[in-house]
Amino acid sequence: MSENNLNGSRGRKPGEKSKPSIDINRQATAVMDDLAPSADPNVLLSVRNLQQHFPINQGIIFQRQVGAVRAVDGISFDVRKGETLGLVGESGCGKSTTGRTILHLSRPTGGKIYFEGKDITGIRGQELKRVRRNMTMIFQDPYASLNPRLTVQNIVAEPMVIHGMGTAKERYEKVQELLELVGLSRHYGTRYPHEFSGGQRQRVGIARALAASPSFIVADEPVSALDVSIQAQVVNLMEDLQSRLNLTYLFVAHDLSVVRHISDRVAVMYLGKIVELADRDVIYTTPAHPYTRALLSAVPIPDPRAEKQRKRIILAGDVPSPINPPPACRFHTRCPLAQQICREEAPEFRDIGGGHFSACHFAEDVASGKLSMV
16 A cells, blocks of 8 residues: 555545544555465464355255355464464354364365464365364363263263274273363263263363363363353363463453453454454553454453443444455444545555554554544
C-alpha cells in the first residue's frame, strides 16, 4: 500500500458523523506471508497460509459444488517449543477447525504445516501415524470424547496399543502412572466413564493425550464444559504437566481470563483469519486491533468500582457468514473505526514491532490509544 494520509470523511454516508483523520504513514514492517517454515530452531510448529474450506454441494445424484464454508482462510503463525499459544475468538471463527486441521483430523485445503522443521501437510499412512505419536489433542467435551464401552484402563492405553508401545504389562503400569500424574487414583482404571464427574473425565482425557509421550498438544477448549471451580484445577494441572514433561500447547478457548492465565502468547481469530498475535501481556495492555479491544472490554473485572466505570465496546451487527465473507478487511462491517480503505484493501498481517502482529490498517494508532472506539 502506498503511503498517504486518509481523510476521515471519505466514504461517509449522509448524516454520518465524521471520523477523526487518520495518519497511516508508517515504517516498513515484517509480514508473515510466505510458505517457508520459521528459521528459528526454537519453533516446533509453523503454520503458513493454512486454509480449510468445506464444500457446499447441490444435487442428489450428480452433485456439484456451489460454494464453500471458509472456516480457516489463510492463517500463519509459529508455536515455540515449551510455550503455550492461546487461540481465541467468537464461536464459529475457526479456532477448533485450525487445531483439527493441524493434526490432520481434517485435510487442509491449502497452505503448509511444518512440524519440527518438516513439511507434514500432505503426509499419509505410516508417516502420518509416526507424526501423530508426537501430536495429540485434548477434546472439548469430556462426556462425548470417551468411549462409554471401554474402561479407563483401555481408554488411556489405546494410543500405546495403536503405536505398538511396550508389552501389555508395561502399558498397564504406564496407565497407573498417568492416572496418578493427572490427580486420579490408580484404582480408577477398572471403572467406566459414566462413573466419573466432568472434571474427572477431563483428567482421563488428559491422561490419554499423554499416553504416547507427545511433545505437542492441541487443547480444544478443555475447560469450557466444566464448572468454574473445576476449571482452575484443570488449568493448573496442565501448567504443571507442561513444566514436568516439557510440553507445547495450542490452547483453543473463548474465555479470555483463562487464556491470560495459561498462555505465553495469544492469537485472536475473526471469521477464519488471525487478526492479532502478540505476547500475552502486550495483547491485554496494548491491543492493536479493534476486534481485540472489543473482546477485552467484555472481560469482567473483579473490582466493582472499576467495572462500573469501564465502558463496554458494543459491536454493531452480527458476524458475517464464512460462506461469503466481506471483501477487504473482514471486520469492517462491524468496526467503529472503519474507513474507505478498510472496504477496498485487505490489511496485511504485519509486525508492528517486537513480534506484535496485527491485521489492521491503523494498528499503531489503535495500540497507542490515538483512536478511541467509545
